[in-house]
Amino acid sequence: MSALMVLFSSLPAAAQSIMPRAPEVAASSYILMDATTGHIIMEENADEALPPASLTKIMTAYIAEVEIDNGNMSYDDQAYISEKAWRTQGSKTFVDVGSYVRVEDLLRGIIIQSGNDASVAMAEHIAGSEEAFADLMNQHAQALGMDQSLFLNSSGLDTPSGDTNLMSARDLMKLARATIQEHPDHYDIYSEREFTFNGITQGNRNSLLFRDPSVDGMKTGWTDRAGYCLVASAERDGMRLISVVMGTASEEARAVETQKMLSYGFRFYETHKLYDVGDVINTARVWSGAENSVELGINEEVYITIPRGRADELTATLDSEEFIRGGFEAGTVLGSVNVTLDDEVLYSGDVVAIEGVERAGWLKRLIDALTLFIMGLFN
Incomplete structure (x- = not known):
């Protein structure tokens, strides 16, 4: 392998x-x-x-979004409201027992109003019972790599036996990210400030939606055991941050502590685009090929997070095959690149052939073989 160091900018x-x-x-x-x-x-x-309290409902809503996007359910489907759903205590959407409610209204009730009754109704509609839905929640958590999560119900309330759901801040971050990236068509609901159902208008409990125009989600939670919790997401100048706070002392505290984190992240960091698909980073000699050279590049969009204003200090080290022989297709891996800042590797990825190079005819192969032989004698 041969190595080449590349500065991202010639500016000082x-x-x-x-x-x-x-x-x-x-x-x-x-x-x-x-x-x-x-x-x-x-x-x-x-x-x-x-204990995540009503942050649990991000998973309840996520599963509903999965079912909708997979074509197994639609916004217009009618969900039956059981007596269990109707009797569920705590925050409510105020669904009526024995009635049918559109899935879209239940989803808004879960996300905006934090309705425990809507959560149970959605769980029963999707899985037949809340117990079966809790098992489905745990399966989705495992698939998302949420290793510190355990779900017993769809709402986040303590169970009659005193047990409770469990989630870590990192797991909530993974779930929030999956919600935003995998199901963007539903994410706007998290930014809605109020929802009216059954003639009752309730405001979104995420107070940052009313304070910070860059905040567009996601969900609050509170129980005595959990304290005041908040998952928030905000976007400024193309940079999106997700924050999680658990166990704060009050409604105001969860908003203030979240705002501290978001302000720090936006002020002192930036999302920097390193490469576009097909960006060329070097040209390499090709032996025994129909062409004498090949452009080496990146086959994916690459973003990194760096301290704001330090993009000019990035360096890329390219390691490529010392002798590249013709007879390969576009996309063939021919090396790797490491991007560093202050000796910290921020990105490591494959370098590929931008275009394929066919194998040369026998005469050129013979000439190149002799050339390499001679080079080998004198190197």
């Missing part, structure tokens, strides 16, 4: 600014992530399994 790097330390966050557990890259900007106790 600006004087490196001091990166302030992350703010103190008054929560039992928290995490902040760049949604595009998956880079964790700050975290504390993010893998501790804690």
Whole structure:
């Protein structure tokens, strides 16, 4: 393999600014992530399994969105409201027992109003019973890599036996990211400030929707055991962040602590695009090929998260095959590239042939073979 170091910019790097330390966050557990890259900007106790209260409903809504997008259910489907759903205590959408409610209205009731009755009704409509739906929730959690989550019901209320659902801040972050990226057609519901059902208008409990125009989701939660919790997502100048706080002291505290995290992430970090699909990063010599050279490039869009203003300090180290012989197709892996900042590897990926190169005829192959032989004698 041969190595080549590439500077991303020929401009002189600006004087490196001091990166302030992350703010103190008054929560039992928290995490902040760049949604595009998956880079964790700050975290504390993010893998501790804690009661999530109504943050549970993000999973309930996620499964409904999966079923809709898979064609197994539609917004216009009518869900029957059982006595169990109707009697469920806590926050309500105020569905009527024995009635039929559109799935779309139930979904809005779950997301905007945090309706426990709507959550049970959705669970029963999808899985036949809330117990069966809880098993489905655990299956989806496993598929999403949510290793510290356990679901017993669709609402997040404590069970009659005193048990409760469990989720970690990192698991909630994974679920929020999947909701945003996998089911974007439904995500706008999380930004709606109020919903009226059965003649009753209720506001969204996420107060950041009313304070910060960049915040467009997601969900609040509270029980005595869980404290005040909030999963939030915001987008500014093409950068999307997801934050999770669990176990804060009050409604105001969960908003303030979340705002601290979002402000820190947006002010001091940026989502930087490294490569587009097909970007050429070098040209390599081809031996015994119909062409004498091949362009080497990237076959995926690549984004990284870096301290704001330091893009000019990035370097890329390219390792490619020392002797590339003709007879390969476009997309063939011919090396790798590592992108670093301050000796930290931010991206490592394959380098591929932008175009294929056919094998040369016998005369050119003979000439190139002799050339390589001679080079080998004198190197």
